[in-house]
Amino acid sequence: MASSPTAVADLIANPAGHAGPATLAAAEPGSAGSESSREPFFPHEPSTLEETGLALSDVEGLVLKLLLTHGAVTGRRMADQLRLPFGLMNDLLGVLRKEHLLGICGQAPMGDFQYDLTDEGRSRARWYAERCTYCGAAPVPLAAYVASVQQQSARRAGVKLPNLCRALEDLILPPALLSQLGQAMHAGRGLLLYGQPGNGKTSIAERLVRALPEPIWIPRTITVTGEIIRLFDPANHEELPLETPHGALLDSVPHDRRWVRIRRPLIVLGGELRMEQLEIAHNPATGILEATVQLKSNGGVLVVDDFGRQKCSTAELLNRWIVPLEKGFDFLSLPSGRQIQVPFEQLLVFSTNLPPQQLVDEAFLRRIAYKIEVADPSPREFKELCQLWAQRLGLECRPEAIEHLLVRHFGEGGRPMRYCHPRDLMLQVRAFCEFNDLPPVVTAKAIDVAVKNYFGGL
Numbered sequence: 001m002a003s004s005p006t007a008v009a010d011l012i013a014n015p016a017g018h019a020g021p022a023t024l025a026a027a028e029p030g031s032a033g034s035e036s037s038r039e040p041f042f043p044h045e046p047s048t049l050e051e052t053g054l055a056l057s058d059v060e061g062l063v064l065k066l067l068l069t070h071g072a073v074t075g076r077r078m079a080d081q082l083r084l085p086f087g088l089m090n091d092l093l094g095v096l097r098k099e100h101l102l103g104i105c106g107q108a109p110m111g112d113f114q115y116d117l118t119d120e121g122r123s124r125a126r127w128y129a130e131r132c133t134y135c136g137a138a139p140v141p142l143a144a145y146v147a148s149v150q151q152q153s154a155r156r157a158g159v160k161l162p163n164l165c166r167a168l169e170d171l172i173l174p175p176a177l178l179s180q181l182g183q184a185m186h187a188g189r190g191l192l193l194y195g196q197p198g199n200g201k202t203s204i205a206e207r208l209v210r211a212l213p214e215p216i217w218i219p220r221t222i223t224v225t226g227e228i229i230r231l232f233d234p235a236n237h238e239e240l241p242l243e244t245p246h247g248a249l250l251d252s253v254p255h256d257r258r259w260v261r262i263r264r265p266l267i268v269l270g271g272e273l274r275m276e277q278l279e280i281a282h283n284p285a286t287g288i289l290e291a292t293v294q295l296k297s298n299g300g301v302l303v304v305d306d307f308g309r310q311k312c313s314t315a316e317l318l319n320r321w322i323v324p325l326e327k328g329f330d331f332l333s334l335p336s337g338r339q340i341q342v343p344f345e346q347l348l349v350f351s352t353n354l355p356p357q358q359l360v361d362e363a364f365l366r367r368i369a370y371k372i373e374v375a376d377p378s379p380r381e382f383k384e385l386c387q388l389w390a391q392r393l394g395l396e397c398r399p400e401a402i403e404h405l406l407v408r409h410f411g412e413g414g415r416p417m418r419y420c421h422p423r424d425l426m427l428q429v430r431a432f433c434e435f436n437d438l439p440p441v442v443t444a445k446a447i448d449v450a451v452k453n454y455f456g457g458l
Contacts, residue, residue, distance in 0.1 A: 041151040043256035053141040064125035065135035072116040074108040083137040083257035132287030140219035149343040155188030167210035184370035195374035198418035209266040209301040265300035307352040385422035404444040
């Protein structure tokens, strides 16, 4: 599907148709590269422990566990591992030396030293490791993360029609549908896409994130009263390096390296979704907590695909999310029993082939603010798609062959048209031509063969 320029122009003409202070500060002009100065949030490099928002014990545990795991380590390597500035790390190591938790066992280049644990330090390191083995990047306090989500909220930025049209430019969509999608994104509330299979509901849902302004910053890990929650997930988050006007990469720009600059996240959950994924996961062997899917998708789009076919019931799933959808925040339970309030700031999209009335009752449907049907294409749109896919696949598309397809195989056969049919049938035509050493032309004969192959048994 590809957006029709006429349709887009019509829609534009008639859209109704159808916390530490350094860490939390918004970017200031000239504070870093030209890209960062345009972003609503930029994590400035901390120069003191107070500016990190952490207590000495938070960093102490990470340092001692690192030395317990790796043996003697230089100060610079510890700073790199914990993602803290070397100057700040040096001051903290001096404090830990005074407490006789570690000592110097060698010299390193550039005024650095090698450090190792004392007997007392080793004993305390084991105590920390028994509770949690994590010794990576220093965490960010929950309050700082909450503030960052609010500053980078997609709802706050607002989605405009040109952004949405660019995001969906490779799809042919009616102006009324584009308008509905734009209103739903602007509101930033729940969205239900429904309709027959093969009409592109998943394709639409996965492209909506492209309409959101990029990028956002998220912490690698979050700390809540000493418990560490891992947030950055390479499987769901794509790191987006920042460049200065001189082409220098992110690492050369002074920023808080506990944070990662990423594309707006897109997380798609299908029939494998379980209720456990909506709660913080605890690994008892390591003591590390894993963030929920809704935390990982904050600032982006969370798609529940094939809604109604999950292992959990639709009522159970909506009961879990209906309050966060309305309030904009969620409550999560930690292994300690404590409940924390976290942002629920993503576009939540449900996509289903089932009629909405079969999924949930009317009361639940009212809670989902936007319910949008993705209907079958019109004959004109179907022809446009056939021509478009033929062009993409290097085929000459004869109008009489497409007319034959519509009249013989859809009109007379009473077969409904779907948005996926033009692509799939043109792929069949190309395979037929290539296998039989025929010119790459869409003919009535090639169409008949493609239809027989594709719709056989249906």
